[in-house]
Amino acid sequence: MLRNSNVLLRAAAVAGLVLAAEGVNARPTAAVVPTLRYTLAMQLPQSHYFEVKMELGGFSADYTDVKMPVWAPGSYLVREYAKNVEGFQAQTSGGQALVAEKIDKNTWRVRHPKQASFRVSYRVYAFELSVRTSFIDADHGYLNGSSVFMYPADNKMLSSSLTVQPAAGWEKVSTALRPGPGKFTYKAASYDELADSPIEIGNQKVLEFTANGTPHQVAMYGQYAADDTKLVADMKRVCEEAHRVVGQNPLDHYLFIVHNLERGGGGLEHLYSTTLEVSRTAYGTDAGLKSFLGLVAHEYFHLWNVKRIRPVALGPFNYDQENYTHMLWVSEGMTEYYSKQILARAGILSREEYLGKLGNTITEVENTPGNRVQSAAESSFDAWIKSYRPNENSNNTQISYYPKGDLIGTWLDLNIVQATNGTKHLDDVFRLLYDTYYKKAGRGFTDQEYQDAVATVAGRRFDEFFQNNVYDTKPIDFATALGYAGLTLTSAPLSTDGTLGANFSNRTGKLLVASVVRDGAAWNTGLNATDEVLLINGAAPSDETVKALINSPVGADVKLQVRRDGLTRDITFKALPNPDRKFTIQPVASPTAAQQKVLAKWLGK
Secondary structure, rough: OOHHHHHHHHHHHHHEEEEEEOOOOOOOOOOOOOOEEEEEEOOHHOOOEEEEEEEEEOOOOEEEEOOOOOOEEEEEOOOHHHEEEEEEEEOOOOOOOOOOEEEOOOOOEOOOOOOOOEEEHHHHHHHEOOOOOOOOOOOEEOOOOOOOOOOOOOOOOOOOEEEEEOOOOOEEEEEOOEEEEOOOEEOOOOHHHHHOEEEEEOOOOEEEEEEEOOEEEEEEOOOOOOHHHHHHHHHHHHHHHHHHHHOOOOOOOOEEEEEEEEOOOOEEOOOEEEEEEEOOHHHHHHHHHHHHHHHHHHHHHHOOOOOEEOOOOOOOOOOOOOOOOOEEEHHHHHHHHHHHHHHHHHOOHHHHHHHHHHHHHHHHHHHHHHHHHOOOOOOOOHOOOOOOOOOOOOOOOOOHHHHHHHHHHHHHHHHHHHOOOOOOHHHHHHHHHHHHHHHOOOEEHHHHHHHHHHHHHHHHOOHHHHHHHOOOOOOOOOOHHHHHOOEEEEEEEOOOOOOOOEEEEEOEEEEEEEEEEEOOOOHHHOOOOOEEEEOOOOOOOOOOHHHHOOOOOOOOOOEEEEEOOOOOEEEEEEEEEEEOOEEEEEOOOOOHHHHHHHHHHHOOO
16 A cells, blocks of 8 residues: 555655646645554454454555454464454445455455545454463453454554453453553554554453552453462562663563463563463462462563564564564573573572572473474574474474573573673673664664674673584583583483383373384384374283383383274384483582682572
């Protein structure tokens, strides 16, 4: 539409020049500024439909294309939100039907010659409750903007207003969008802001606290058992500690939307808010509460790392297709690193707990066969086709950029502290990136610019580390890095039992092979994922025989009869020693002054 509008403006300019040349007093015509208003209704919430109306004004072309995004920023998978759209219609502002046609999977073309103002309406089926999708039922409504709101294809940066019409009996709307002039009316400076501001609608409990002079709200949906006063105090500690990392506050408000569910876990970051899913019983145990606070720390730190400090590919967004970057190990993995750092600095995790979690992360990564196949950079780039679409072989071929990036952050932080004699650490890299690219350049950073920022802070380059351990799959030397802080890394066999190199699952009463481990006994013998186990050493599967199978001693002969493609076959192999190891981190008995200085800076502030 901008292309067509530009043609009209050029024509008007030419006409003005002609009139002026003929001596006619020509008064320039003011350009018409397009307007956009949304209305969100939910007349029958139990039917799981949101009803959306778009009112567009000042669109002078013969037609306008409107689009539905195919993905939600922060969740790197094409989800095809247009699949949930029904009843798309277009009308003039007076109610006369306009011709509208779908021209590709997520684009509708509305033809409105000589009708600069028109409206579009459609329904969205929303019955997937996750932090990445939208949901409505008789109890509440929740939506991610990119899965519900369309936008004019050539006017993504157009400001808009939104009026929410809650279902009967619902009295609250929680969103980070700024309020408009009427009740349940909001403003968005662009489509990016509208898409990046999830909305909770219903009768949720709203808690409040102030952190770093900024008002924070917590919209709690669902039943839960927690001391609200303590919960809010703990969240405040986490937020204030997170602010200290970069040291600059970009907020004037913030919203947590928390879904308390029977089973829940995960979050999705937004510019001024986040959505968290948590088990409603999590707050009742020390481990459960710390897990929740770790999720709070992770998603909250994203308001700097990824929403403002970001790889160049992650904004402005192309909502039509994948947005590729090699640096999700920074955006997600280092956010996971800081989630534990923030809890430790806030005193929520003890030093022993922190080191225990770090040891567990090293154990997880080192025992994943895919860690020797896929680099952290490749894991980031291929997130769109691999990370969110795992299969039975994923553990053999992939490594998650979450734990791998966590460990890369650990190594870099320790080496920066050591290189600067305890005067700087990874916080300073994020501060430099924030100032240089977010505040001054107004853009993201490239892979090379990230490495340059690390070198600037450390006073030395780590090009070999990046090449070998980020863009290749060489093992990371954790022992040396931890040694700078007076810590030792040891390992021991994870189990003294033998291993078959296979995992099993019980589905509808059938014992199935769920996966096989690369180069293990099952892999080398030809046991397949999806094989149905009929006999274990001549006996039918039972709790006892399955337990004995899993705990087979090293060297034991194992004979399985399996069904594959409707045919039976016998497979015999020996249990092998378990190659997996458990990693543990302990302080040395007598650390040097230099080691104590590094440790204090690394786990300090």
